[in-house]
Amino acid sequence: MHALTIASGRLEWSTRPDPIPQGSQLLVRVRSAGLNPADLLQLQGHYPPPPDVPQDVPGLELAGTVVEVGPLARRFKVGDRVMGLVGGGAQAELALVDEAVALAAPAGIGWESAGGFMEAFATAYDALVRQGGLTLGARVLVSGAAGGVGTAAIQLAAAAGAQVTASARRMEFHDRLRELGAQRVMLPSDAAESGPYDLVLELVGGPMLSAHLGQLGTSGRLIVIGVGAGRRIELDLSLLMARRAGIAASTLRARPLFEKAALVSSLGERLLPMLASGRLLVPVAATFPFADAPSAYTRLGEGGNLGKVVLISSG
Ligand SMILES: NC(=O)c1ccc[n+]([C@@H]2O[C@H](COP(=O)([O-])OP(=O)(O)OC[C@H]3O[C@@H](n4cnc5c(N)ncnc54)[C@H](OP(=O)(O)O)[C@@H]3O)[C@@H](O)[C@H]2O)c1
Known part of the structure; x- marks a missing residue:
């Protein structure tokens, strides 16, 4: 088979032996694979993969036969x-x-959407529902709302009956974010006066974090999922104390199989019917053939994407 590989910080389309499925594994002919910022980090040598996966072949999500x-x-x-x-x-x-981390791709869903579903929706669901305890009517802020995880989170929070505010720095995406379920869409610069929130999904990090912490309501929770804009802040802990508020943070990639299996099982029960019925959408900003993967990586790195960038096989 051919695989996209990372060698000395470069992407190559290399020949590899066909993998052989063991135990409860499936061998999947990949038709589409969503890109994620983690792939860019791995290419730059900053995000080593967990030990149980191919070390030089990137990619956290796929769809295929x-x-x-x-x-x-x-x-x-x-x-x-x-x-x-x-x-x-x-x-x-x-x-x-x-097979514990696989779901049936709904019949009406095209390969490009199917390939971009798992990582973004698993991340958003885990953060909002499992860690954030999302409840009916909760006031939710999604920061970095136009990307893959953000567009998933808006839809999930809206479907759960939350009052969703989306923060996105590109005005040209604001109308689309409203269509996906955000009741209010704002520029990040307006965040400091926008709360209070019961739940903040932080996908940007850096300077936004301080502003968002200041907007937490009583017993509010801020869940840190992305820190692309910076991972260090100065924090006034009295802000949290006065509101009995909290911060949580997590990554998905390195979790053991049994934890991912429980999460994927929840996705199968709760989200798959909504994906199949069209109530949940996977917005796809651009697709690229596998052979043109460097262009896809460049596109994701440049930003300005509403939703996912997805690699598509020609087969
Ligand atoms: N913890 C986990 O397990 C996990 C899992 C998946 C993703 N993540 C992380 O979560 C974040 C979002 O992932 P994603 O797949 O949604 O990425 P994405 O599709 O690249 O979207 C990122 C979004 O954040 C915006 N953004 C980036 N820097 C910004 C800044 N300084 N100020 C305001 N907005 C900014 C981008 O806007 P522009 O288009 O204008 O650049 C884009 O809309 C990433 O940091 C990713 O690494 C974490």
Whole structure:
């Protein structure tokens, strides 16, 4: 098979042996694979993959067709269309996905949307619902709302009956974010006077964090998921004390399989029907053929994307 590989900070389209599915793994012929900022970090040598995935083949999410199953796989069979959440190795012609972190791709969903669903929606669901305890009518701020995770989070929070505020620095995306479910859309510069919020999903980090912490309401929670704009801030802890507020933070990639399996199971029960019915959308900003992956990485790195950048196979 061919796989996108990272060698000395460069992307190459390399030849690799076909993987062999073990245990409950599926061998998937990849039709599409969403890009994530983690791929850019890995390319720059800043985000080593967990030990149980191919070390030089990037990619955290994919969609494709099952071509072989391991001896213990029970849920899927050859020919099934699946979407998978993996710790690496998705950006290849063939990829291994444990069936515990695979979902059936709904029939009406095209490959480009299916390939960009898992990482963004798993991250947003985990942060809002499992860590943030999202409740009916909660006042939610999504910071960095126009990207893959942000557009997923707006839709999930709106579907859960929250009052959603989206913060996005590009005005040209504001109308689309309203269409996805945000009741209010603002520029990041307006955040300091915009609260109070019960839940803030922080996808930007850096200077935004201080402004957003100042807008937490009583018992509010700020969940840090992205720190692309900076990871260090000076923090006035009395702000948190006075409001009995809290900060949580997490990453998804390095979690053990059983934890990812529980998360993917929740996605299957709760989100898959909404994806199948069209109530949840995967906005795709651009697609690129695998052979043109460097252009896709450049596009993601430049920003200005409403939703996902997705690699598509020509097969
Ligand atoms: N913890 C985890 O497990 C996990 C999982 C997935 C993602 N993440 C992280 O979460 C963040 C969002 O991921 P994503 O997939 O949604 O990325 P994305 O599609 O690249 O979107 C990022 C969004 O943030 C905006 N943004 C970036 N820097 C900004 C700044 N300084 N001020 C205001 N807005 C800014 C971007 O706007 P422009 O288009 O204008 O640049 C874009 O709309 C990333 O940092 C990613 O690494 C973490």
